[in-house]
Amino acid sequence: MTLFIEQCLNGLQFGLLLFLLAAGLTLVFGIMDLVNLAHGSLYMIGAYFAATFVAWTGNFIFGVVLALGATLLVGMVVEVVVMRRLYGRDHLDHVLGTFGLILFFDELVRLVWGPEGLTLPLPSWLNTSMQILPGVDYSAYKLSIIVVTLAVAIFLYVLVMRTRIGMLIRAGASNREMVGALGVNIKLLYTLVFGLGAALAGLAGLMQAPILTVQIGMGENILILAFVITVIGGIGSIRGALVAAIFVGFIDTLGRAFFPDLLRMVLSKEAAATAAPALSSMLIYLLMAVVLVVKPEGLFSASGK
Amino acid sequence: MNGWFSVRNAAIVALLLALVLLPVYVEMGGSRFLLTLFTRILILAMAAVSLNLILGYGGMMSFGHAAYLGIGGYAVGMLAHEGIFSGFIQWPVALLASALFALVIGALSLRTRGVYFIMITLAFAQMAYYVVAGLARYGGDDGLTIYKRSQFVAPLDLSNKIQFYYICLALLFASIYLVWRIVNSRFGMAIQGARSNDTRMRAIGFPTYRYKLVCFIIAGTMCGLAGALLANHTDFVSPAMMYWTRSGDLIIMVVLGGMGSAFGPLVGAVALLVLEEVLSGITEYWQIILGPLLLLVVLFARGGIDGLLGKVRHRVSHG
Numbered sequence: 001m002t003l004f005i006e007q008c009l010n011g012l013q014f015g016l017l018l019f020l021l022a023a024g025l026t027l028v029f030g031i032m033d034l035v036n037l038a039h040g041s042l043y044m045i046g047a048y049f050a051a052t053f054v055a056w057t058g059n060f061i062f063g064v065v066l067a068l069g070a071t072l073l074v075g076m077v078v079e080v081v082v083m084r085r086l087y088g089r090d091h092l093d094h095v096l097g098t099f100g101l102i103l104f105f106d107e108l109v110r111l112v113w114g115p116e117g118l119t120l121p122l123p124s125w126l127n128t129s130m131q132i133l134p135g136v137d138y139s140a141y142k143l144s145i146i147v148v149t150l151a152v153a154i155f156l157y158v159l160v161m162r163t164r165i166g167m168l169i170r171a172g173a174s175n176r177e178m179v180g181a182l183g184v185n186i187k188l189l190y191t192l193v194f195g196l197g198a199a200l201a202g203l204a205g206l207m208q209a210p211i212l213t214v215q216i217g218m219g220e221n222i223l224i225l226a227f228v229i230t231v232i233g234g235i236g237s238i239r240g241a242l243v244a245a246i247f248v249g250f251i252d253t254l255g256r257a258f259f260p261d262l263l264r265m266v267l268s269k270e271a272a273a274t275a276a277p278a279l280s281s282m283l284i285y286l287l288m289a290v291v292l293v294v295k296p297e298g299l300f301s302a303s304g305k
Numbered sequence: 306m307n308g309w310f311s312v313r314n315a316a317i318v319a320l321l322l323a324l325v326l327l328p329v330y331v332e333m334g335g336s337r338f339l340l341t342l343f344t345r346i347l348i349l350a351m352a353a354v355s356l357n358l359i360l361g362y363g364g365m366m367s368f369g370h371a372a373y374l375g376i377g378g379y380a381v382g383m384l385a386h387e388g389i390f391s392g393f394i395q396w397p398v399a400l401l402a403s404a405l406f407a408l409v410i411g412a413l414s415l416r417t418r419g420v421y422f423i424m425i426t427l428a429f430a431q432m433a434y435y436v437v438a439g440l441a442r443y444g445g446d447d448g449l450t451i452y453k454r455s456q457f458v459a460p461l462d463l464s465n466k467i468q469f470y471y472i473c474l475a476l477l478f479a480s481i482y483l484v485w486r487i488v489n490s491r492f493g494m495a496i497q498g499a500r501s502n503d504t505r506m507r508a509i510g511f512p513t514y515r516y517k518l519v520c521f522i523i524a525g526t527m528c529g530l531a532g533a534l535l536a537n538h539t540d541f542v543s544p545a546m547m548y549w550t551r552s553g554d555l556i557i558m559v560v561l562g563g564m565g566s567a568f569g570p571l572v573g574a575v576a577l578l579v580l581e582e583v584l585s586g587i588t589e590y591w592q593i594i595l596g597p598l599l600l601l602v603v604l605f606a607r608g609g610i611d612g613l614l615g616k617v618r619h620r621v622s623h624g
Contacts, residue, residue: 035420092366093419097603099553104596111590216437223430224549227424235420267569278439285432289413293426296416 002136002271008250009132013142015249016149018203023156023224024197027213030236034083035091037098039226040219041105042078045070046202047209047218051118060123063260067198067206075198079191080262106216117215120206145207153242160238169193173236181300192264208241223225223264225252228284234298243299246283255283271300317568320575324474328467340466346578347473351480355527358484360556361565363494363520364500367408368423368554369430371527373403376545377532379437380540382449392455392463396533403529404432404522408527411521416516418503424573431549438544448543455537463537473534474524477571480527485567487523489624496520563600563611571612 025039050069054063078101080146086097125269129137142192160166165214171179180186205219212218229248233240260276331340352374359365380399389395414425443449454463463469464520488495498506499513506513536542545551554577562573580598584591606613 029420037422055397082600089603091423092360092560093603093607094422095368095553096556097600099557100596100599100603102596103592103599107593107596111593131595193309220549224428226350228428231424231428273444274440278436278443281435281439282432286430288425288428291415292416296421298421 003257004024005133005136006042006138007144007254008140009271010137011253012246013145013149013249014253016244017208017243018222018225018229018301019245020152020200021226022233022245023238024200025226025240026072026230026233026236026238027200028194028197029230030218031169032083032087032190035094035098035238036083036197037223038101038105039197041102042071042075042198042201042219042221043205043208043222044109044214044216044219045074045105045119046199046205048113048118048207049151049202050186051120051214052113054120056264060126064206068202071202071205072195072199072303075192075202076195083194084187084190102220104181109216111240114246117213118210119213120219122210127205141210148203149189150201156238162295163190165192224229225284228288230298232298234300237298237300240298247287251287255280259283300302306417306601311614312500313611316614317572320568322570329468340470342578344466344473344538345535346574347470347477348531348538349555349558349569349578350574351473351477351534353555353562354477354480354484354522354572355531356555357559357564357570357591358487359521359524359565360559361569362484362488362500363517364465365415365517365521366419366423367410367414367426367521367524368431368549368552368556369426369428370405370524370528371547371549371551372410372430372534373528374535374551375437375542375544376403376406377529377534378542378546379443379449379532380504380529380534381455381533381536382451383443384454385455386443386449390453390456392457395455396530399529399533400526403525407522408518408615409527411518415517415521427552428551430547430552431553434544434547434549437547444543446544448541449547450505451540451542452538453534455533469537473538476530476534480530481567482570483527487520488567489614492519493561499565509582557599561609563609566611569609569611574609 008034021039021043024042025036028034028036028039046067050064052063053066053070054060057063057066082097082101086094097176126141126144128140129138132138132143158166160169166185168179172184172186172189176186179189201219204222206220208218225248229241229244232241232247233244259280261270263272263276263279266272309480327343328340331337350371355377356367356370365553379397380402381395384390384395409424410429410500414422414429417425426524437443454469457463461468461472465473482509485581488497495511495513499517501509502512532546535546536541558571558573558577560573561576562569562571581591581595588594600607
């Protein structure tokens with residue numbers, strides 16, 4: 001039972017982390033109609049910045065804040081230099097152009113930080129475990145990830161639904177020419193939105209960094225999961241991204257933890273042992289397939305595109 | 306296609322001649338490495354040709370095409386691992402497995418359009434990658450060495466490098482011819498019609514979903530054959546051959562060469578792989594040059610090499 005609660009919390013934590021990535025992806029797609037494969041690179045860069053800045057400043061919080069700002073800046077520069085030229089182009093152009101960016105960023109990171117990964121050590125006040133229920137301990141750091149991501153989700157909701165900037169963002173999503181004609185600096189708005197998406201990806205990367213190692217290509221695998229989430233949730237819908245991310249987080253984590261045992265009840269021991277790793281990694285894709293059959297536009301399709 | 310004497314056609318004829326004569330040059334004292342490199346180029350060109358059928362002509366932006374390379378390759382690898390070396394069993398199994406995978410993935414993915422299609426094909430290909438990486442019996446992450454190439458009847462010997470090169474070349478030409486025939490048939494016209502305006506095609510009575518699905522399966526099967534060749538070429542299969550960046554490479558080949566042109570994917574494959582070879586000779590960090598170069602091609606040379614050589618082709622638009 002303790003293990004089950006712990007795995008549930010792990011699933012929630014992973015799901016919320018995926019939400020940060022998927023939210024940025026879906027925001028950029030919903031508003032700029034841009035498919036950004038390089039989103040995973042920003043996740044990686046956030047993690048590398050954090051590892052570097054924390055080591056420089058010697059202070060975890062200070063380093064993390066610096067890393068967030070730096071990722072935001074990188075995102076805005078990428079928008080101004082590259083992405084701006086891709087708006088309004090074919091989706092295939094987006095895929096290819098941002099694929100080129102991935103190659104560039106991966107190699108740049110290898111050039112600057114070297115091919116070996118970095119580690120981001122946790123400060124002692126986070127590297128403990130807390131008693132959340134009588135007899136159930138859980139990592140304080142993972143708990144703090146849950147708290148931070150939930151706060152970010154609420155912040156995003158308020159930003160998009162309750163502020164003037166959010167109103168402009170939503171207006172820009174439905175008709176960019178009209179918003180521009182009404183005197184809004186739509187270019188600056190786009191740069192800000194892209195920067196925000198980059199910062200979200202960077203935040204996800206730097207929070208994951210202490211759990212896994214910081215390495216080249218770390219953004220690529222998780223990017224695919226973010227894609228699955230946007231497909232399940234409906235592209236352009238932040239609410240859909242949140243629901244789908246938590247779903248995927250749970251299924252992936254619980255599937256890896258308990259699916260082999262379930263399989264052992266049905267199959268022989270050897271058959272289960274060979275099939276389990278392959279099958280449990282298929283689970284979320286099966287979920288995606290089911291959603292596609294039932295609702296091809298995703299659970300919370302925003303625009304029906 | 307009026308006016309056969311153009312720079313573009315001359316360049317393509319020159320390239321084809323060079324490909325046919327390459328083994329002769331190697332026999333006359335050229336580098337053996339050239340033969341290995343170009344065998345690889347031919348095989349990947351074949352994969353790109355199959356992708357061009359759905360991407361260039363059909364407008365289906367599949368980002369999971371490398372999955373068939375892996376499936377075709379693993380069909381050969383797994384059977385060899387189980388002691389079945391006959392190509393008459395291995396290759397049909399490779400084709401059948403790829404066709405089946407394409408059927409399932411296509412049936413699901415073609416329910417959607419545009420960006421969804423890109424992401425879904427990518428996700429399913431990645432699923433195949435993880436499944437293969439989880440097969441401990443067949444090497445898992447580390448891959449599987451193939452100790453004996455596919456066996457055919459007496460004069461055919463895949464271990465003979467020159468013979469294998471010509472087999473790949475012949476199959477590549479056959480696939481280019483097949484795609485050309487498909488594209489110019491009634492079926493192909495319907496596929497291209499569906500690319501331009503799916504709703505209108507349905508309105509005049511074409512079940513475009515079925516047409517596209519069949520096209521998707523043909524392309525997948527063709528790429529599965531390329532996968533079987535690749536496994537024989539490297540004597541090794543690993544999940545890396547179906548990693549999503551490989552799918553990206555295939556798209557680059559198609560776009561670089563010129564989408565929706567018969568020889569475009571071949572030109573693109575030669576250009577990309579030779580460029581990679583040259584750049585990696587200059588610096589260890591060659592991708593830092595290739596990435597921005599790719600971006601420049603996307604931004605400024607949309608028609609690809611084929612477009613640069615020939616007259617300005619009309620842009621292929623997607624829904």
